[in-house]
Amino acid sequence: MFLFLSFVISLPPLVASFVHPGLLVSDSDISRTQKKIKANQDPWTTSWNTLTNLPFSDPSYTPSPVxxxxxxxxxxxxxxxxxxxxxxxxxxxxxxxxxxxxxxSCADAASNILHAWATTLISIDGGDDKYLTAGLQGYELANAAELLRDYQPFVDNVLPSVVEMANNVFIPMHYRWLNHEEPSEHNVLHFFANWELCNVASAMAMAVITDNQTVWDFAVNYFKTGDGTGAINNAITNIIEEPGTGVLLGQGQESGRDQGHSALDMQLFGVIGQQAWNQGEDLFAYNDSRILRGMEYFARYNLGNDVPFVPYTNGIVSYTEVSSASRGAIRPTWELLYNHYVMIKRMDAPWTTLYLNNTLDYYGGAEGGAGSWGEGSGHYDGLGWGSLLYRMDESDVIAPFPSKSASPTANPTSSASTTLNLAPSAMTTTTGASDQSAPVSHSATTNFAAVSTTPRTQTFASSTISDDNFPQLRGPKSHLRVPNKSLLEITWPQSEAIFKILYMYIYMYVCVCLLLYIVD
Incomplete structure (x- = not known):
């Protein structure tokens, strides 16, 4: 009897746990990258060389905490x-x-930077734009810390301070902002989508580094069903039909404002989706892959083509036409988005494919990362390095894990991509309030790089990969094409879920045996 009781009591309760590392970068991403660099393949090698030659990647880097x-x-x-x-x-x-x-030496340098800020930072202050800093730099800081989760000196000596900073500075700000407790949020749709999306992204990231399921659930539930612009149904305001094909596209909340901030929304969708994906939650598929619909709308218009526009108002500003301001805006996010939907899920994303090619042309063949492609706040809103971390060829693709959020009809672009008219058409312009006159608060204006709106296919002069491996305009495919795989090829989020189920059955079996023993 005592042995049975001891065994049962020694079993910890079955609770949700986080995958580490499990934010923007997973161990499988690192393993794939190492293999490609070892084989001297591009664009991985080119991207790696860019990363390692930056002043921001030098182990002698000295932080400047305040x-x-x-x-x-x-x-x-x-x-x-x-x-x-x-x-x-x-x-x-x-x-x-x-x-x-x-x-x-690189791990020590990264650890020293995080320690300096964790032991110095007391507040993020100022006007409402302090929430932009908390959101944008918050999720980036958490991702930097998460990379070091298996570096023991960091775990022992620095992580506790980082967790304390997250709990004292960042997480309270995310709750206050997303709960609309600031006086300026009397209208919950007052602020543009990027303001809330970055706070959702950071709340998710802070939840993972602090192992706080409550914060995670708060952020994910807000993205799904929140009442502000950081909820997916408000960030992608309207579902419209593409001219000529009937394919459903998603009009973004900032489409009437300008394309630079609309591009930031796409970048933040990628962050939110990828962080959730690496924790076993498929927000990319949520609400019939609404993120993909928004990507395709943005990419089609920013490649020089017309798009339908449903007039938008939040009660403060109104837009009657899609804005041509900053048209062709570039941000390092399209490798992540393309490889998730097209390579992993085998979904049609023709405009995303073309936009990836266009952005790679701007970056010279490999997507940039923070510190590599310009200065100003907009160049540090995302961490980038998509060609290094997310590029896949056919040999890299395995089946995605089962989704907790997937829609039963998750192929929004079932029409053949080859039927699309890729010729640029006349651009439309914005009416209504401009950035200068709008009474809506917004982030500092950044002149994002604009590229040619002529669709093209990127080629690599020194690449060791063939054209067949490079993202091309794809024909129609089913929602998922699942390769044959053995049990050993199951991804970690799948294996963790299997372990939990087995654990639960063992626990229940022992409890039943104990009950029968007592009854007898």
Whole structure:
């Protein structure tokens, strides 16, 4: 009897747990990258060389922490948020160098940066734009820390301070913003989508590094069903039909504002989707793959083609036409988005495919990362390095794990991509309030790079991969094409779920045996 009781009591309760590392970068991403670099394949090798030659990736990098961060000048305080976004970019780059190369001097340098901020930062302050800093640099900081989760000196000496900073500074700000507790949020749709999306992304990331299921559930549930612009149904406001094909596209909440911030929304969709994916939650598929619909709308218009536009108002500003401001805006996110939907899920994304090719042309063949493609806040809103981390060829693709959020009709682009008219058509312009006159708060204006709107196919002069391996315009496919695989090829989120189920059955079996023993 005592043996039975001891065994049952020793079993911990079955609770949800997080995968580590499990935010933007997974161990499988690192393994694939290492294999490609070892084989001297492009674009992985080109991207790796760019990363390792940056000042922000040098182990001698010195951080510049401050106790209070201001995104813009506030009262007698000078804007200093660039100190945070530079240091966070360096911490991530150095952590990535360590994960790929095993060079512990890079891990130590990344750890030192995070320790400096965790033991110095007291507040992110100023006007409402402090929530932009909390969201954008928050998710980046958490991702840098997550890369070091299996570096024991960091876990022992720095992680507790990072967790304390997350709990004291970042997470309370995310709750306050997404719960609309600021006076300026009297209208829950007041702020543009990127303001809330970045706070959703950071709340998710902070939940993982603090192992806080409550915060995770709050962020994911807000993205699914929240009442503000950070909820997917408000960030993609309308589902419309593509001219000539009838394919459903998603009009973004910022489409009437400008394309630079619409591009930021696409980038944040990628962050939110990828962080959830690596924890076993498929937000990419949520609500009939609404993220993909938004990507295709954005890419079609920014390649020079017309799109339908449903007039939008939040009660403060109104737009009657899609905006041509910043048309062709570039952000390093399209490798992640393309490879998820097209390579992993085998879904049609013809405009995303063309936009990836267009952005790779701008970057010179390999998508850039933080610190590699320009200065200013907009160049540090995302961590990038998509060609290094997310590019896949056919040999890399295995079946995705079962989704907890997938829609039963998750192929929004079932029409043949070859029927699309790729010729650019007349651009439309924005009416209504401009950035300068709109009474809606917004982030500092950044002049994002604009590229040619002529669709093209990227080629690599020195690449060792064939044209067949490079993203091309694909014909129609079924929603999922699942390759044959053995049980050993199951991804970690799948194996963890299987372990939990087996654990539950063993636990129940022991309890039943104990009950029968007592009854007898």
């Amino acid at each position: 106790s209070a961060v201001y995104r813009s000048t506030w009262e007698d305080h000078t804007a200093n948020a660039q100190l945070l976004w530079h240091d966070v970019a360096a911490a991530f780059n150095l952590g990535l160098r360590w994960k790929i190369s095993g060079n512990t």
